[in-house]
Amino acid sequence: MKEFKELISQNIRKFGMIIALVGIVLIFQILTSGILLTPLNITNIIMQNSYIIILAIGMVLVIITGEIDLSVGSVAAFIGAIAGTLMIRWNMPVIPSIIISLLVGALIGAWQGYWVAYVRVPAFIVTLAGMLLFRGLTMVVLSGRTLAPFPREFRFMSSSYMPDFFNGETYNITAIIIGILAIVLFVFNEFRLRKARKKFHQKGLSGPLFLTKVIVISVIIALFTERLAVYAGIPYILLILIALIAGYTFFMQKTIPGRHVYAVGGNEKAAQLSGVKSRKIKFWVYVNMGVLAALAGLIFAGRLNAATPQAGNLFELDAIAAAVIGGASLTGGIGTAIGAVIGALIMGVLNNGMSLLGVGIDWQQAIKGLVLLGAVTFDIINKKRNA
Amino acid sequence: MMKEGEGTKPLLFFKKGVLTLNNIILEMKSITKEFPGVKALDNVNFKVEKGEIHSLVGENGAGKSTLMKILSGVHPYGTYRGDILFEGENCMFQEINQSEAKGIVIIHQELALIPELSVAENVFLGNERAKKGIINWEETTIETDKLINKVGMRVNSSELVQHIGVGQQQLVEIAKALSKQVKLLILDEPTAALNEAESENLLQLLQEFKKNGLTSILISHKLKEVIKVSDHVTVLRDGQTIETLTKGEDLEEDRIIRSMVGRSLSNLYPSRQPKIGDVLLEVKDWTVDHPQIPGKKIANKINFYVKKGEVLGLAGLMGAGRTELMMSIFGQSYGKFQSGKVMKDGKEINVSTVDKAIENGLAYVSENRKEYGLVLDDTIRENVTLANLKEVADGLTINQRKEVSVVEDYREKLRIKAPSIEQKVINLSGGNQQKVVLGKWMFTDPDVLILDEPTRGIDVGAKNEIYKIINRLAESGKSIIVISSELPELLGTCDRIYTLNNGKITADFAVDDANQEKLMTYMTDDRSEAK
Numbered sequence: 001m002k003e004f005k006e007l008i009s010q011n012i013r014k015f016g017m018i019i020a021l022v023g024i025v026l027i028f029q030i031l032t033s034g035i036l037l038t039p040l041n042i043t044n045i046i047m048q049n050s051y052i053i054i055l056a057i058g059m060v061l062v063i064i065t066g067e068i069d070l071s072v073g074s075v076a077a078f079i080g081a082i083a084g085t086l087m088i089r090w091n092m093p094v095i096p097s098i099i100i101s102l103l104v105g106a107l108i109g110a111w112q113g114y115w116v117a118y119v120r121v122p123a124f125i126v127t128l129a130g131m132l133l134f135r136g137l138t139m140v141v142l143s144g145r146t147l148a149p150f151p152r153e154f155r156f157m158s159s160s161y162m163p164d165f166f167n168g169e170t171y172n173i174t175a176i177i178i179g180i181l182a183i184v185l186f187v188f189n190e191f192r193l194r195k196a197r198k199k200f201h202q203k204g205l206s207g208p209l210f211l212t213k214v215i216v217i218s219v220i221i222a223l224f225t226e227r228l229a230v231y232a233g234i235p236y237i238l239l240i241l242i243a244l245i246a247g248y249t250f251f252m253q254k255t256i257p258g259r260h261v262y263a264v265g266g267n268e269k270a271a272q273l274s275g276v277k278s279r280k281i282k283f284w285v286y287v288n289m290g291v292l293a294a295l296a297g298l299i300f301a302g303r304l305n306a307a308t309p310q311a312g313n314l315f316e317l318d319a320i321a322a323a324v325i326g327g328a329s330l331t332g333g334i335g336t337a338i339g340a341v342i343g344a345l346i347m348g349v350l351n352n353g354m355s356l357l358g359v360g361i362d363w364q365q366a367i368k369g370l371v372l373l374g375a376v377t378f379d380i381i382n383k384k385r386n387a
Numbered sequence: 388m389m390k391e392g393e394g395t396k397p398l399l400f401f402k403k404g405v406l407t408l409n410n411i412i413l414e415m416k417s418i419t420k421e422f423p424g425v426k427a428l429d430n431v432n433f434k435v436e437k438g439e440i441h442s443l444v445g446e447n448g449a450g451k452s453t454l455m456k457i458l459s460g461v462h463p464y465g466t467y468r469g470d471i472l473f474e475g476e477n478c479m480f481q482e483i484n485q486s487e488a489k490g491i492v493i494i495h496q497e498l499a500l501i502p503e504l505s506v507a508e509n510v511f512l513g514n515e516r517a518k519k520g521i522i523n524w525e526e527t528t529i530e531t532d533k534l535i536n537k538v539g540m541r542v543n544s545s546e547l548v549q550h551i552g553v554g555q556q557q558l559v560e561i562a563k564a565l566s567k568q569v570k571l572l573i574l575d576e577p578t579a580a581l582n583e584a585e586s587e588n589l590l591q592l593l594q595e596f597k598k599n600g601l602t603s604i605l606i607s608h609k610l611k612e613v614i615k616v617s618d619h620v621t622v623l624r625d626g627q628t629i630e631t632l633t634k635g636e637d638l639e640e641d642r643i644i645r646s647m648v649g650r651s652l653s654n655l656y657p658s659r660q661p662k663i664g665d666v667l668l669e670v671k672d673w674t675v676d677h678p679q680i681p682g683k684k685i686a687n688k689i690n691f692y693v694k695k696g697e698v699l700g701l702a703g704l705m706g707a708g709r710t711e712l713m714m715s716i717f718g719q720s721y722g723k724f725q726s727g728k729v730m731k732d733g734k735e736i737n738v739s740t741v742d743k744a745i746e747n748g749l750a751y752v753s754e755n756r757k758e759y760g761l762v763l764d765d766t767i768r769e770n771v772t773l774a775n776l777k778e779v780a781d782g783l784t785i786n787q788r789k790e791v792s793v794v795e796d797y798r799e800k801l802r803i804k805a806p807s808i809e810q811k812v813i814n815l816s817g818g819n820q821q822k823v824v825l826g827k828w829m830f831t832d833p834d835v836l837i838l839d840e841p842t843r844g845i846d847v848g849a850k851n852e853i854y855k856i857i858n859r860l861a862e863s864g865k866s867i868i869v870i871s872s873e874l875p876e877l878l879g880t881c882d883r884i885y886t887l888n889n890g891k892i893t894a895d896f897a898v899d900d901a902n903q904e905k906l907m908t909y910m911t912d913d914r915s916e917a918k
Contacts, residue, residue: 254785263765267761273753274774
């Protein structure tokens with residue numbers, strides 16, 4: 001028990017947001033008399049928040065380097081407009097259109113990264129200009145009108161489900177199998193890591209706590225899979241999200257460039273004097289953000305089945321809020337991809353839950369604002385107490 | 388709001404009726420202050436008489452600044468143990484405002500002025516001449532002009548602070564203090580950045596204030612000026628009061644130095660058998676311009692060399708260009724490179740970027756570990772491997788096993804005191820932080836290790852350990868370059884010492900031929916054509 005308490009107090013940042021997410025889910029589950037966790041609604045929450053989650057992953061990297069990107073909503077809209085022009089106006093095939101769209105995203109990222117990293121214009125200004133610039137260009141490309149509909153194959157990525165290869169009746173058996181595989185992989189990986197830690201005499205959780213953790217997370221995955229399997233199975237978008245989360249977590253924790261991102265954000269001068277090319281790092285972080293904003297724009301356009309001039313409005317603020325609620329520090333150096341995802345889910349469940357309760361969009365905005373303020377205040381107080 | 392007196396009255400700073408028994412204005416009793424891992428002050432007692440100039444001396448890290456921060460409320464009541472009696476009253480300051488309200492004003496080494504504001508705005512910052520929140524600029528200007536006269540400044544009150552020299556800025560700080568009805572003025576290293584004339588002027592000013600009844604506490608490393616102006620001198624060492632000397636009785640330079648050092652040097656500086664080999668690194672005609680001021684040279688045709696297994700010292704006063712010279716060699720991290728080359732083993736090497744310099748076997752440990760050395764929010768592990776991640780990675784992927792074993796190894800070798808290598812370095816003491824930085828650079832396996840003020844702000848025990856590490860590295864055949872402001876440190880650790888002044892090397896001493904006086908002579912040598 002003592003270990004448990006210590007664990008909580010030392011990792012309050014990490015656990016805090018998970019506890020908050022679980023708490024919010026439970027509250028809305030009760031308030032909505034169980035609608036929140038129905039199979040349909042769970043699937044909805046994932047699909048509706050997929051683009052915010054993708055933006056939040058890119059944003060957390062930008063924030064870790066100590067910068068900001070206010071332009072991602074406009075960039076997402078602009079890419080939607082480009083994709084619409086390519087596929088709907090010019091009838092270009094889907095795959096080349098997607099590739100071109102992602103490349104344009106990379107170019108936009110390079111453009112902003114150049115000003116921030118090499119000319120040293122404050123990121124707030126560069127991306128504020130980008131926000132106006134790309135929103136304007138979106139309207140120019142679309143001539144102020146909406147382009148629709150997209151080809152079926154394009155919408156596949158954003159709104160289809162993996163088919164059930166086994167034709168299950170009440171359950172989607174493919175989903176169940178994937179769920180079981182995920183649990184096995186997770187448990188295997190946890191035990192492997194624990195063994196490695198022991199070998200190097202690093203402190204880890206005690207036996208009972210470790211088992212509790214493994215069991216709790218396995219149960220969550222199982223329940224989650226069950227819900228998805230009852231509805232339509234696993235949405236393709238979930239696979240994309242899982243791949244992104246795993247890929248970025250690996251990149252940030254285990255690779256040299258990932259480590260450099262943290263060092264540049266934590267102390268740029270010290271990083272430079274250690275041979276880290278801080279400008280290059282910042283430049284590529286913006287390129288990465290550009291590509292992810294493009295991907296979010298494509299998914300959003302696919303879900304909406306249209307390219308509209310107003311797409312992606314205020315996405316940047318949702319993405320920043322998600323990263324910060326997920327523990328990223330705006331002064332740089334601190335944050336994780338998984339944290340940003342949990343932050344995005346907290347915002348997503350709040351939105352969804354309030355909508356189910358019939359709370360108007362006006363009050364939703366106000367409440368989300370207070371949640372953001374509360375989360376950051378909690379973090380700052382916690383930091384002071386530890387200091 | 389209190390107003391300053393008419394300006395013509397002589398006893399401007401003398402408030403009647405506050406004389407306490409036996410004329411003691413300030414008494415600090417049994418002050419103890421601990422930081423994580425370091426006892427900064429240990430049962431310190433400090434008494435100041437009214438109307439005197441009382442100096443506080445001691446080595447870096449002796450606890451002078453900490454004591455003054457407690458007095459002024461920077462470290463609030465409750466974070467230390469002991470009592471403060473000011474004018475006979477027990478004080479429990481929670482913040483600076485409260486000590487200032489009592490008339491205690493501290494002027495820090497790093498001036499707290501706003502460069503973009505005028506002299507007048509700075510003088511009354513936070514203490515504005517105002518009625519109902521509206522600033523009376525006429526009164527502000529008139530009052531400022533009076534104060535400017537009083538401190539002997541020669542600038543206009545509407546001049547921006549960024550446009551006046553450091554000496555004048557110091558006077559602005561003093562004017563600001565005077566505007567606050569100061570009774571006890573504390574100056575932390577006021578002359579460190581001033582030239583001789585400016586220093587002289589400042590000290591005279593203090594003596595004039597003294598005649599008007601103002602009490603001053605002077606913190607200074609410059610013993611000559613301390614002896615000249617002080618009535619009493621209190622010596623601190625390793626967080627303890629050693630003794631208080633009185634003018635005309637026992638106040639002498641030798642005595643102060645003995646009290647300050649207080650231990651035999653051989654104890655502090657471990658001995659080493661120098662095994663010196665061939666010349667390893669040679670810098671030729673190195674010329675670098677100041678980054679902002681065109682034409683001003685921070686290094687002017689500098690030539691020097693260091694041999695294998697040699698510990699080389701670089702002595703110079705603040706602003707002589709020691710740090711700037713070394714940073715310019717380490718990947719051109721400072722200033723604008725003009726000309727010159729760096730040779731290693733007789734071959735020219737490329738040091739134009741930090742990673743090339745590291746690749747070519749150079750390492751630079753900054754004097755400012757928090758700003759330039761460490762990523763404070765990261766762990767010991769992440770900091771130690773930062774400059775040489777390639778060594779613990781397979782391709783681009785970091786191999787956690789290798790990383791952990793490397794860092795554990797350094798933790799043991801350097802005796803870094805921490806519960807685990809996953810500890811964030813922000814939570815370590817200064818000495819342990821310095822060891823982490825050292826570990827980082829040792830892990831790059833450099834041939835030439837440049838240490839800039841390697842023992843600044845760390846306690847004596849940790850200093851001794853750092854010296855042992857320097858010795859071990861030198862014995863293993865590495866070349867070490869030590870920059871230090873503490874001459875005993877250079878004399879105790881180095882084989883050879885260069886003196887530097889004004890971007891030029893002024894002398895080259897074998898350590899056996901050098902002593903503090905000789906070094907000081909050449910550190911202040913302003914000949915335009917040095918050897």
